[in-house]
Amino acid sequence: MIADKITALYCRLSQEDVQTGESESIQNQKLILQKYADEHHFFNTRFFIDDGFSGVSFERKGLQAMLQEVEAGNVSTVITKDLSRLGRNYLKTGELIEIVFPEYEVRYIAINDGVDTAREDNEFTPLRNWFNEFYARDTSKKIRAVKQAKAQKGERVNGEVPYGYVADPNNRNHLLPDPETTHVVKQIFAMYIRGDRICEIQNWLKENKILTVAELRYRRTGKCRHPRPHPTCIYNWPDKTLYDILSRKEYLGHTITGKSYKVSYKSKKTKKNPEEKQYFFPNTHEALIDEETFDLAQKRIATKHRPNKINEIDLFSGLLFCGDCGYKMYLQQGAGTPERKHAYTCGKYRNRIRTGEICTTHYIRKSVLKELVLADLQRVLSYVKTHEKEFIRHANEYNAKSMQKALSRQKKDLEKATVRMNELNILFRKLYEDNALGKLSDEQFVFLTSGYDEEKETLTRRIAELSQEIDKVTERSVDVRKFVAIVRKYTAIQELTYENVHEFIDRILIHELDKETNTRKIEIMYSFVGRVETGDQPTESISYFRQIGANVKSYAI
Secondary structure: OHHHOEEEEEEEEOHHHHOOOHHHOHHHHHHHHHHHHHHOOOOOEEEEEEEOOOOOOOOOHHHHHHHHHHHOOOEEEEEEOOHHHHOOOHHHHHHHHHHHHHHOOOEEEEOOOOEEOOOOOOOOHHHHHHHHHHHHHHHHHHHHHHHHHHHHOOOOOOOOOOOOEEEEOOEEEEEEEOOOOHHHHHHHHHHHHOOOOHHHHHHHHHHOOOOOHHHHHHHHHOOOOOOOOOHHHOOOOOHHHHHHHHHOHHHHOOEEEOOEEEOOOOOOOEEEOOHHHOEEEOOOOOOOOOHHHHHHHHHHHHHOOOEOOOOOEOOOOOOEEEOOOOOEEEEEOOOOOOHHHOEEEEHHHHOHHHHOOOOOOOOEEHHHHHHHHHHHHHHHHHHHHHOHHHHHHHHHHHHHHHHHHHHHHHHHHHHHHHHHHHHHHHHHHHHHHHHHOOOOOHHHHHHHHHHHHHHHHHHHHHHHHHHHHHHHHHHOOOOHHHHHHHHHOOOOOOOOOHHHHHHHEEEEEEOOOEOOOOEEEEEEEEOOOEOOOOOOOOOOEOOOEOEEEOOEEEEEO
């Protein structure tokens, strides 16, 4: 019976509507809807309310609850103050009015817009829906412009404060260290750079009853983005949260804005902006982490370290590369195999059957490599400590030459790409003029230009990439003094550890064995400075290798 069915009175208010005044308030909408229902003899009324929800999104609790009743066949009529209360998405609003409601025999009324689906004069309803969506699009554009302006000035747009900080009560855009959580951030970084796995950091957090970021936010503000976890899980930190913390430059004392953007005003999905589109403001607040610690953490994140079969991260994980094809080197070991039998091989060679790519094994025992690296590290440490000024001068000269060489090559490629792009632009302009003057038909124009479209897109991307590379090379000044600072931390190194290997070394290149001389070249690239030449004579070292010269070593198998 229709008399037993619900008359759904739907109210919605967004943050933008609040600014328009009392006429759009939930209370005012309720009064209007109830008065209309009473005067027109609609009975069994029930309110469905969404307070603070945009009309663009249809994932609203009140709306979804009403639609569930509609689909259950419990609703006879839906009444709103106007069409925009139902929604500001042209397609979805139209779908409800023209498909969903008719299918369930639901009458829809928008009081102020004069819409009543029981009549036959609703031709202008789609047009009104389109205007409502246009309003939402325009509002979204204005909000984005305001947020963009704030981001360009270094203001925090979303109000979120990085874990480990609190907003300054006198200036919400200034951050202060949080006495309650600062030590947690420092501990996470300290454990990570010394080689602890993420699960070990998670265990430490749980054992010390450190609340997750979301739980701490809820206890402080009463707000939460997702349903709260079970009380036994409030100390269970997700991997993603830890990696986010380890990657945030805010802990160096900098402010970064414009890090993400919404894909559309109709969607809540956000995407990360590339670094060149973000805004960087250095030294805006107190740093919690020093640059050396942060750089080590980024190096480890970039190499995606994974535990081996005995649940330990390998000493050289992420540092070894094939000196001939550039592919990563991988550790080979068997369960229970003594470490002296562990060895590294080229990843491209290892995957040759699956990929069809060809390289050679580049096999080298782990024990041999440890001996080589330790000897070279001791050589470099001794040289820098005793010839610091000379080392700084030589390193700066070498880096200046390398930078100039890279710049010259990249500028040449950029000039070549720019010239070709200019040629294509002239060609397109000429073809367009011929087409406009009738010398060239539309079909001929499309045929002649279609082959160049893809080339233009490729050139545009390449020009952008080269410009960015040139900027990076120009801005980069290899900080030799950072390397010297690392050296000063150590009196001597008698044994390799994960921490000292990854602190000193950026990468190690393993070349294939030279069968004529029975030697192999190994190149060690040190953090911040690359190669380190000392001028020392090659040093004999047991039977594993014949000579170690500078940081390029040859040894006999």
